[in-house]
Amino acid sequence: MATEFHNLQELRHSASLANKVFIQRDYTDGTICKFQTKFPSELDSRIERTLFEDTVKTLNNYYAEAEKIGGQSYLEGCLACLTVYLIFLCIETRYEKVLKKISRYIQEQNEKIYAPRGLLITDPLERGMRVIEISVYEDRGSSGSSSGSSTTSSSGR
Amino acid sequence: MKNCEYQQIDPRALRTSTTRTSSTLPCGRKNSQRLRKKWEIFPGKNRFYCDGRIMLARQCGVLPLTIVLIVITSGLFFTFDCPFLVRHLTIFIPVIGGVLFVFVIFTLLQTSFTDPGILPRALPDEAADIERHIDNSGSSTYRPPPRTKEILINDQVVKLKYCFTCKMFRPPRTSHCSLCDNCVERFDHHCPWVGNCVGKRNYRFFYAFIVSLAFLTSFIFGCVITHLILESQKAGGIIQAIQNMPASIVELVICFFSIWSILGLSGFHTYLVASNLTTNEDIKGSWSSKRGEDSGNPYTYNNIFTNCCAVLCGPMPPSLIDRRGFLPPDDAPQTVTSDAELPPFMAKNDTNMEENCQDFALSCTA
Numbered sequence: 001m002a003t004e005f006h007n008l009q010e011l012r013h014s015a016s017l018a019n020k021v022f023i024q025r026d027y028t029d030g031t032i033c034k035f036q037t038k039f040p041s042e043l044d045s046r047i048e049r050t051l052f053e054d055t056v057k058t059l060n061n062y063y064a065e066a067e068k069i070g071g072q073s074y075l076e077g078c079l080a081c082l083t084v085y086l087i088f089l090c091i092e093t094r095y096e097k098v099l100k101k102i103s104r105y106i107q108e109q110n111e112k113i114y115a116p117r118g119l120l121i122t123d124p125l126e127r128g129m130r131v132i133e134i135s136v137y138e139d140r141g142s143s144g145s146s147s148g149s150s151t152t153s154s155s156g157r
Numbered sequence: 158m159k160n161c162e163y164q165q166i167d168p169r170a171l172r173t174s175t176t177r178t179s180s181t182l183p184c185g186r187k188n189s190q191r192l193r194k195k196w197e198i199f200p201g202k203n204r205f206y207c208d209g210r211i212m213l214a215r216q217c218g219v220l221p222l223t224i225v226l227i228v229i230t231s232g233l234f235f236t237f238d239c240p241f242l243v244r245h246l247t248i249f250i251p252v253i254g255g256v257l258f259v260f261v262i263f264t265l266l267q268t269s270f271t272d273p274g275i276l277p278r279a280l281p282d283e284a285a286d287i288e289r290h291i292d293n294s295g296s297s298t299y300r301p302p303p304r305t306k307e308i309l310i311n312d313q314v315v316k317l318k319y320c321f322t323c324k325m326f327r328p329p330r331t332s333h334c335s336l337c338d339n340c341v342e343r344f345d346h347h348c349p350w351v352g353n354c355v356g357k358r359n360y361r362f363f364y365a366f367i368v369s370l371a372f373l374t375s376f377i378f379g380c381v382i383t384h385l386i387l388e389s390q391k392a393g394g395i396i397q398a399i400q401n402m403p404a405s406i407v408e409l410v411i412c413f414f415s416i417w418s419i420l421g422l423s424g425f426h427t428y429l430v431a432s433n434l435t436t437n438e439d440i441k442g443s444w445s446s447k448r449g450e451d452s453g454n455p456y457t458y459n460n461i462f463t464n465c466c467a468v469l470c471g472p473m474p475p476s477l478i479d480r481r482g483f484l485p486p487d488d489a490p491q492t493v494t495s496d497a498e499l500p501p502f503m504a505k506n507d508t509n510m511e512e513n514c515q516d517f518a519l520s521c522t523a
Contacts, residue, residue: 020282020283020286022282022283022286025328027308027310027315027317027328027329028308028309028310028311029310029311030310030311030329030455030456031328031329031330031342031343031456066472067471067472067474068472069463069466069467069470069471069472073470073471073472074466074470076470076472076473077361077466077469077470077471078470080473081361081365081469081470084259084260084263084264084365085263085264085267085361085362085365086263088473093472093473094472095472095473095474095475096475099475125475125477126479127277127280127283128276128277128477128478129477130276130279130283130325130328131283133282133283
């Protein structure tokens with residue numbers, strides 16, 4: 001029973017927060033920023049598995065691009081060292097540019113895919129890059145039956 | 158069983174408060190109260206200046222002493238030794254000295270004032286979610302979360318510890334600094350000389366600081382010795398020379414005592430950089446082969462050059478604590494502070510609480 005929302009504003013004003021799902025970090029490749037692509041069971045009835053996995057994989061690719069160690073990052077590092085790191089006050093680093101791209105991507109995904117299904121992704125940067133927080137909203141009109149079902153599903157785990 | 162002061166987080170109680178705050182948009186709407194910035198309610202032991210642009214540990218240690226020593230030694234050098242050496246040797250001596258001095262001061266200030274890689278504390282929802290995943294036996298008697306979680310990194314087993322203060326499992330290489338009361342990523346050590354932790358974001362500044370300081374002290378030491386030799390030739394005897402240049406003797410003494418420790422420290426950190434280790438890991442022997450297990454450092458690239466480049470020239474991650482961001486207008490601080498529900502006199506007993514919980518956990522598993 002997918003609740004239909006037409007935009008993010010409508011979502012925020014007419015829905016109530018039922019639950020939050022947290023996608024944790026995946027440390028198998030070291031300390032680079034990467035999130036687990038395992039599909040959480042709480043979202044089973046809300047969104048298709050492939051859409052979710054695509055979102056997380058794209059985010060992981062963006063973070064890998066930001067943290068990539070290669071020619072450009074060495075150049076940035078050496079230039080920064082020569083200018084006594086004052087260059088960090090003046091120019092935007094590659095990491096910051098990629099974070100802006102990520103923020104735009106999340107906004108776009110929320111508008112096109114997640115908000116119509118009553119979900120909202122929070123940028124991991126706002127959670128200290130620890131988790132991807134997905135807020136699950138229920139329509140206030142049907143909140144009696146749907147929040148009841150969400151609590152029964154959580155206690156039955 | 159001891160009475161543990163650790164408070165379990167009730168997700169149902171949180172949901173009403175978070176619903177209220179998450180449904181408001183922080184777009185700076187005009188209220189009767191001024192919109193506060195996040196640094197004003199930061200739970201760690203840090204001090205903020207210039208509206209959150211500059212941050213220091215609350216215990217800034219001997220940072221003023223470090224600055225005074227460097228400035229006085231360099232000042233004496235430029236005032237008393239440089240004129241003599243310029244006349245007798247070359248103009249490049251004060252130029253090189255000046256460049257090194259500027260490098261040392263800037264890197265010192267950047268090490269001290271930069272966020273070392275502090276992880277913001279877990280919000281109540283997130284902390285409750287972690288607890289729910291751990292405590293899924295559904296027992297009615299409450300027990301604190303187990304302290305470790307094992308994961309595989311590059312085929313090596315690594316234990317992640319649970320931080321009772323920040324209410325989250327610490328990422329690998331992260332450690333909680335008790336002096337600053339923050340979890341810091343890639344925690345190296347808390348340096349009293351710079352008055353801040355050294356972590357992921359400011360390690361390159363710290364390394365540049367100690368290397369340039371090693372060069373500066375060696376340079377000043379060498380120049381003062383040269384000055385002493387030339388002066389003793391002119392004045393006819395070393396005792397006479399020493400009497401003629403008291404300021405230079407002060408510099409000589411300061412440099413002589415500091416050069417050993419600074420050169421040693423630079424050498425040690427060069428070794429750490431080349432093997433992609435932190436001081437914390439090296440001291441604890443986390444990846445030492447003496448442990449008898451088949452453990453090696455899972456983070457190394459197995460190539461000295463790559464390790465150096467990754468540590469020193471890698472991308473600069475952003476600060477995660479967003480100190481100058483605005484708080485939402487209904488501003489109940491959402492982070493779970495360890496003294497959230499304790500009376501004020503208990504606020505300082507965080508370490509005791511953690512020890513009590515450790516004992517409790519041990520007694521449970523015994």
